[in-house]
Amino acid sequence: xxxxxxxxxxxxxxxxxxxxxxxxxxxxxxxxxxxxxxxxxxxxxxxxxxxxxxxxxxxxxxxxxxxxxxxxxxxxxxxxxxxxxxxxxxxxxxxxxxxxxxxxxxxxxxxxxxxxxxxxxxxxxxxxxxxxxxxxxxxxxxxxxxxxxxxxxxxxxxxxxxxxxxxxxxxxxxxxxxxxxxxxxxxxxxxxxxxxxxxxxxxxxxxxxxxxxxxxxxxxxxxxxxxxxxxxxxxxxxxxxxxxxxxxxxxxxxxxxxxxxxxxxxxxxxxxxxxxxxxxxxxxxxxxxxxxxxxxxxxxxxxxxxxxxxxxxxxxxxxxxxxxxxxx
Amino acid sequence: xxxxxxxxxxxxxxxxxxxxxxxxxxxxxxxxxxxxxxxxxxxxxxxxxxxxxxxxxxxxxxxxxxxxxxxxxxxxxxxxxxxxxxxxxxxxxxxxxxxxxxxxxxxxxxxxxxxxxxxxxxxxxxxxxxxxxxxxxxxxxxxxxxxxxxxxxxxxxxxxxxxxxxxxxxxxxxxxxxxxxxxxxxxxxxxxxxxxxxxxxxxxxxxxxxxxxxxxxxxxxxxxxxxxxxxxxxxxxxxxxxxxxxxxxxxxxxxxxxxxxxxxxxxxxxxxxxxxxxxxxxxxxxxxxxxxxxxxxxxxxxxxxxxxxxxxxxxxxxxxxx
Numbered sequence: 001x002x003x004x005x006x007x008x009x010x011x012x013x014x015x016x017x018x019x020x021x022x023x024x025x026x027x028x029x030x031x032x033x034x035x036x037x038x039x040x041x042x043x044x045x046x047x048x049x050x051x052x053x054x055x056x057x058x059x060x061x062x063x064x065x066x067x068x069x070x071x072x073x074x075x076x077x078x079x080x081x082x083x084x085x086x087x088x089x090x091x092x093x094x095x096x097x098x099x100x101x102x103x104x105x106x107x108x109x110x111x112x113x114x115x116x117x118x119x120x121x122x123x124x125x126x127x128x129x130x131x132x133x134x135x136x137x138x139x140x141x142x143x144x145x146x147x148x149x150x151x152x153x154x155x156x157x158x159x160x161x162x163x164x165x166x167x168x169x170x171x172x173x174x175x176x177x178x179x180x181x182x183x184x185x186x187x188x189x190x191x192x193x194x195x196x197x198x199x200x201x202x203x204x205x206x207x208x209x210x211x212x213x214x215x216x217x218x219x220x221x222x223x224x225x226x227x228x229x230x231x232x233x234x235x236x237x238x239x240x241x242x243x244x245x246x247x248x249x250x251x252x253x254x255x256x257x258x259x260x261x262x263x264x265x266x267x268x269x270x271x272x273x274x275x276x277x278x279x280x281x282x283x284x285x286x287x288x289x290x291x292x293x294x295x296x297x298x299x300x301x302x303x304x305x306x307x308x309x310x311x312x313x314x315x316x317x318x319x320x321x322x323x324x325x326x327x328x
Numbered sequence: 329x330x331x332x333x334x335x336x337x338x339x340x341x342x343x344x345x346x347x348x349x350x351x352x353x354x355x356x357x358x359x360x361x362x363x364x365x366x367x368x369x370x371x372x373x374x375x376x377x378x379x380x381x382x383x384x385x386x387x388x389x390x391x392x393x394x395x396x397x398x399x400x401x402x403x404x405x406x407x408x409x410x411x412x413x414x415x416x417x418x419x420x421x422x423x424x425x426x427x428x429x430x431x432x433x434x435x436x437x438x439x440x441x442x443x444x445x446x447x448x449x450x451x452x453x454x455x456x457x458x459x460x461x462x463x464x465x466x467x468x469x470x471x472x473x474x475x476x477x478x479x480x481x482x483x484x485x486x487x488x489x490x491x492x493x494x495x496x497x498x499x500x501x502x503x504x505x506x507x508x509x510x511x512x513x514x515x516x517x518x519x520x521x522x523x524x525x526x527x528x529x530x531x532x533x534x535x536x537x538x539x540x541x542x543x544x545x546x547x548x549x550x551x552x553x554x555x556x557x558x559x560x561x562x563x564x565x566x567x568x569x570x571x572x573x574x575x576x577x578x579x580x581x582x583x584x585x586x587x588x589x590x591x592x593x594x595x596x597x598x599x600x601x602x603x604x605x606x607x608x609x610x611x612x613x614x615x616x617x618x619x620x621x622x623x624x625x626x627x628x629x630x631x632x633x634x635x636x637x638x639x640x641x642x643x644x645x646x647x648x649x650x
Contacts, residue, residue, distance in 0.1 A: 045513035046484075190376040190540060192599040195584040217514060220543075220586030224593055243590045261518035262588050263547035269566045270370070270548065272522050276515035279483040295515075 006033040007179055007211045008057070012071035013081070015049075015056045019065055024283045026052040028235040029071065031311065034179065034228075039205065039212040041226030041243070043219060043258075045280045048232040050215045054183045056081075057213070058098050059088045075179070094124045097172035101184035103164035107156040113167050114152030120171045135174065143170045143200060162193040166200070173204060180205070181213045186221065198225050219262060223247060231255050234281050234291040237311070238326075241318040251314060253326040254292045290323035298325050331501055331534050332365040332388065337397035339380075339387045343607055355607045357383040359558035360397070362634070367501070370528065370535040372549030372566065374542055374581065376603045380558040381538045385504040388536065389421050390414055402501065419449055422495040426507035428487035432479040438465070438490055439475040445497040464493040468523060485516035489523065496527060504536045509544060521548060542585050546570055551640070554578045557614040558606050561649070563634065564641040574637060576649035577615045616648030623648040 015027040027049040034040045044050050055061045056068055059080060073080040075096065080088065092098075100106040108116055117139070118132045127135070133152075140148035143166040156164055165185060172180060182201065186194035202225055205212055214226060222229055223243065230240040231254065239252040250256045260274040278295040287293070289305040300323075309323040320327055339358035342351035357380045365371050373381050386392050388399060390406060399407045406417055425431035432441055442461045446452050452460065462472050468489040479487055488508060495503050505524065509517040521544070527533060539545045545552055546566050553563040554577060562575040573579045580599045600619075604610070610617035612628035627646040634642035643650050 045515060190603070191542070191584040191586075192376055192580060194586070196599070198586075218586065219514070219588040223588045223590040224586045226590075247588070247590050258514055259588070261515055263518070263521070263543045265543050265546060265570060265585065265587070267547060269546060269550070270525060272525065273518040273547070275518040275522055277519075279485055279516060280513055 005035060007036045007075065008034040008213075009074040010053075010057070010071070011074070013053070013056060013068070013073060014070040015052050015061060015066065015068050017062075017065045018067065021284065025069075025286070026235055026283060027056060028286070029308075030230075030232070030235075030237045031071075032230050032237060032240055034211050034213055036211055037205075037209055038227040039202075039214055039225060041222040041229045042213065042215045042232060043217065043222050043229060044232035045217055047234075047280055047283065049235040050217075050232055051183055053232075054098065054181050054213065054215055057181060058092055058096060059083070059085075060092075060098070090124075093120060093172075093177075094175045095177055096179045096181065097175070097177040098181045098183065099165070099168045099172045099185050101187050103161070103168045103188075104156060106168060107164060109156055112153050112155055113159070117152070117167070117171050117174060120174050124175050136170075139170045139174045140167075142204065143167075143173075145170070161189055162196065165189060165193075165197055169197070169200065169204070173208070173210075176208055177210060179211045179213070181215070183215045184217070185214070187216070187218075194221075201225075219258060231258070234286050235283070236291065236321060237319075238292065238321045239319065245318055249318075251318070251320045251327050252292075252323075253296045253298070253328075257295075290321075290326055292323070292326050296326050300325050329367060330364040331367045331369075331402060332536075333398075333400040334364070334388065335362050335398040335400075337361045337384070337387060337399060338395040339383050339392060340395040353607050355605075356558050356609055357606055358387060359606070359609070361555075361558075361560055363553060363560065363563060365502070365534055365536060367534055368528070368532050369551070370537050370549045372545035372552040373536060373538045373555060374540060374545050374552060375555035376581075377540065378603045378606065379555045380606065381540075381555055382506055384555070385423065385506050385536060385538050389423050389504050390417075391423075415449075419498045420501040421504070422498070422500040422502070423504045423506065424488075424491050424495050424508045427511050428484065428491040429479070429511075431491060432487060432494075434479055437476055437478055438470075441479070441490065442475075442493055442497060445494065449498060451498075460497070464497055467496065467527070468493045469519075483516070484512050485520060488512060488520050492520075492523065492527070496531065496533075499531065500533070502534045502536065504538070506538045507540070508537075510539065510541065517544075524548070542581060554581065557604060557609050559614070559632075559644070560634065560642075561615065561644045562642065568638075568641055572638075572641075574641070574643045574650050575615075576619065613644065613646035613648050616646055619648070621648035 011031045012029045013027055014029050016023050016025040042050050057073055068081050117136045121132050121135055137148045145151055145166050186197050226243050229243050229246045230237045233254050239255045250259055257276040276295055289307050290309055293300040293305055309321045312322045314320045337358055341355040343353040343355055345352040375381050387394050394407055439461050442464050443457050446457045465474055470489055509520050537548050549566045552566050552569045553560045556577050562578045573582055616624035616627055627648055632644050635645040637643050
């Protein structure tokens, strides 16, 4: 059973892709909780396994190559990792919804947005045409789309980027899900529109009491809207804590490096930024031991390179992958 | 001494439609922009997508034919120069693009890519060019072994280093950097920004630094220009602009930056709506029009040329936004 305080409990999740080059373990044993009514941010660079985590929870890993190999995803007493496909379809779009980075590729270009929104309703509830229309318009007003009745008959290409993302959010939230997974919802948008969309998600979350998993590479977005944060690197969570704790007292060298490398508004122009050396490793180069070793600039023993550091609670509700070299 | 002077530059594109594909409207991507750029200086250029930043950059390196106005580089008017007449100038003006994966020829090795500028400008012998390529790789922090590899063999950050090496090959005076780090990972972004700062110091380069990330622009620039719908609405020294913004649009942009500090969360004055289309833009102050400001109508009949409000700080003098 999930505890009263968290809506989702992920334990030791392992997801991989089988391909010509063998098995690629994109998510390598990660554990985290999503507190009820709160926002968990998952932050990391490209290729660290953020999106694979999201697709594992919603069981949308590309088939037939993507597989959940181990661990559990407990949501409301059910283990989503082992749920039959038909039961999962009832959960998806109803209890758990997802919004994606690029709304243009996630929306069907040859159907009106009204029809796509209506489909989301009809898949999970039986209701009449007029009810569908009324609920659609109601939801579009909630996501602040102007002139909703006219927009219903428009196609995705007729909407601006911000409006499309609002439409995606409307579709995701129309069945009042308990958990929303937002995968880089604002990455393709301008900062001004990003601020609107983030505020919209936060408002709707408050109103509907839903929990949110927000996936992003932007630490600014994390700082502004999340309650808890998990930092992913090369398929693993290296650090997890409350947002205030994480930004004030980052323990892992990778988290520290990320925080130091962002240009700050208060910093003096044209001074050198602190940078993490090297590049984000590709999935084929993931090592068994501490994966940040190579870029940390600190020497690791052979033992530390070959054995995975334990994931421990280093202080109250502050978890870290405890490599003795990278965690000070 | 200013290296680049742009006066009232306009870059319009015809919008074609109808049976005969006649020009039915005009897209005013850049609509009367003026600024100067000094030697060794970085001018940052920010604004939302569709405001004309990239078009302005392309017009300056003369990848486009400006509709009207004047571009003067190194004291020479290049606004309407022919391709042949531009060639000597091109040595001194280079461009770095947002997506290095798309701006590097996938079928050429890094050596081919870096040698090409020398061949085009008929410089050096084969041996000299080989040596120069290795020097360039060293300058941007890539190994000599990279020369015989293809762009796809590199990560995003390394590819952008190749793009930078190509841009500095001919020891230019000005580089237009069009969103050079937007496609890069956070941890790699700072490496590339540091490299650009180092090269500027060592080679005395001037940059026109285009980006939508305001914190990045502030970090890289001496002065910053804010663009909205084809026009510069505010231009000021970087620190001044961030601490003392005068135009409502600049304030809104600054307000929208997500600050990486959870103790600085704030209630924002959110901008409503999207950037309007540059096809048939509203008269007067376009931002006042977007905000439906009651004083917008006054701006229609006004001269909206930038006014200096404090030393080096220029603002569009519309009654609705300043």
